[in-house]
Amino acid sequence: MTYQVLARTWRPQTFADVIGQEAVVQTLHNALSAETLGHAYVFSGIRGVGKTTAARLLAKAVNCEKGPAPEPCGQCVSCQEIAEGSSLDVVEIDAATHTGVDNVRELQEMLRYHPTRDRYRVIIVDEVHMLSKSAFNALLKILEEPPSYILWIFATTETHKIPATVLSRCQQLEFRPVPLEKIVERLLAIASEEQFELSRDAASMVARAAQGSVRDALSILDQMRGFSADSIDSDAVAEVLGVPRFEVVVDLISALAGGDGMTGLGMLRSELRAGHDVWVLYQEVGRVLRVMLHLAMNADVAEDLPDEQRQQALEVAENLGAAAVTRMAGLWLEHEAMVGSADNRELALDVACMRLARWPAVQRVEALLAGEAPPAVGGQGQGSGSQAPAAPTDGGAHASASPGGRLSSALWAGGQRRLVGAVEGSTVRLSDDELVLEFSTQAKPLAVFARQCFDELEASCREVFGSSIRLTIEVEGGVAPGQEDENPLMREALADPGVILVQKVLGGEVISAVPDGEPN
Ligand SMILES: [Zn+2]
Structure with missing residues (x-):
């Protein structure tokens, strides 16, 4: 016995077997039941979603000896001939290979004859958008005065290429890409009937690669059977499709x-050594990041994943949080053009990878310069030295934190971010009734700034440490009275929130202040 491809063996023979096209099937059922069938239909949608199959089923339904009925009997001579492709009253034309006007003239010739045996002469034109302009004009004339015994069914993947004048004389039915889960169920059912093993993971990978096309999914399954005979698992699919395994991408x-x-x-x-394509790898990482983003936002999102994979992605996503995953996905997306067009695509992928590994550092500087508290995420770039104060997470001060840390957190949370630098630039001492901010001589300008904001600072101290606390600002070696006002420009510069942030983030020191436009 010769091997027949699965798509042919398992072509649906009733509307009930057509998966993922409920709206289309319902519309046709209704029209057949109420006998309100149109004389011309356009079936549009991506390839392999059941357009031609539905066209043949419709031909059967209108010509069935026991019909017209919503479901053809499948047993009568007409039904069987249509299934075999030998019915004289059902004509299938592939417009991709018959684009000249002559064939339309042939059609017109054919239209002069009534059906030989059945109720309708059904003319199915596949890839109808490929017809020439003159062919469409001839078709339009036919559609303007349609003979009652003709049923036209036009199938197309590109509706927009059909002239509006033709479209307006047809009923349009849109075939949707078939949902992944439905394709998976279909593949598993077929595997069970055909008696070969197919794991759910493997079925899921095949369905994903088919991108909503049942025919493509079945054709991949045909390939898989040639490759690994009677037992197909996700490793085998990964190898044949050149797709990295989900688990590997999550680990990456x-x-x-x-x-x-x-x-x-x-x-x-x-x-890459396993033979996976650079572009496929890049896209898979992007796809998994997107899955994680959705899971981070809502852990209940189904995401068409087997439970085990879903759980794995969910753990990483929840650990990182939505903001971090968004940032990583954004960084990854920025490299699409580079990875897609570089001569050395392996290098481009490596660079994208390293950029992603550097994301916490990139994130932190951006957040700090934007005046936001950085997210508490582990990893590179969180080293000491330029540590920003963490925003309080419990709405109050941390009992365990140092007095300086508690004050900084409160200032940060209270929106007085420009004062945080002053607190951090000092040594903070807390006693029963006094909080001392002591500045080194190098940090004297900061002390001057702190004194200018004395009232604000003291109010914050009292909020954090109690209303009886006094604030004292000291400079190592003391500051002579009046010395504070020595350089108003310096004071202004030091009070500038931008300068404070840059000092804090980049660890700089203000050496001199000059008016705008003057050389320093
Ligand atoms: Zn029948």
Whole structure:
């Protein structure tokens, strides 16, 4: 027995077997039941979603000996001939290979004859958008005065290429890409009937690669059977499709999220050695980041994933949080053009990978310059030295934090961010009734700034440490009276929130202040 491809063996023979096109099937059922069928239909949608199948089913339904009925019997001579493609009253034309006007003249010739046996002469034109302009004109004339015994069914993947004059004389039915879960169920059912093993993970990968097309999914399954005979698992599918396994991609993202670029590059190397394409790898990482983003926003999102994979992605997503995943996904997306067009695409992918591993550092500087508290995320770039105060997470001061840390947190949370630098630039001492901010001689300008904001600072101290606390500002070695006012320009510069932030983030020191436009 010769092997027949699955798409042919498992072509639906009733409307009930057509998956993922409920709206179309319902519309046709209604029209058949109420006998309100149009004389011309346009079936549009991506390839492999059941347009031609539905056209043949409709032909059967109108010509069935026991019909017209919503479901053809499948047993009568007419039904069987249509299924075999031998019915004289059902004509199938592929417009992709018959684009000249002559064929339309042939059609017109055919239209002069009534159906030989059945109720309707059904003319199915596949890829109708390929017809020439003159062919469409001839078709338009036919459609303007349609013979009652003709049923036209035009199938197309590109509706916009059909002239509006023709479209307006047809009923349009839109075929949707078939949802992943429905394709998975279909594949598993077929595997069970055909008696070969197919794991759910594997079915899911095949369905994803088919992008909503049942025919493509079945054709991949045909390939898989040629490759691994009677037992198909996700490893085999990954190998045939050249797609990295989901688990590997999640591990890669997890490593990069932790700032571990070395591990990330190593994983990329082994995926590339396994023969996976750079572009496919890039896209898979993007796809998984998107899954994680959705899961981070809403853990209940189904995301068409097997439970195990979903759980794995959810853990990483929840650990990172939505803001971090969004940032990583954004960074990854920025490299699309580079990875897609670079001559050395492996290098481009490595660079994208390293950029992603550096994301916490990039995130932190941006957040600080924007005046936001950085998210508490582990990984590279969180080193000491320029640590920003963490925003209080419990709405109040941390009992365990240092007095300076508690005051900084309160100032940060209270929107007085320009004062945080002053507190951080000092040594903070707390006693029963006094909080002392002591500045080194180098930090004297900061002390001057702190004194200018004395009332604000003291109010914050009292909020944090109690209403009886006094604030004292000291400079190492003391400051002579009047010395504070020595350079008003310097005071102004030091009070500038931008300057304070830059000092804090980049660790700079203000050496001199000059008026705008003057050389320093
Ligand atoms: Zn029948």
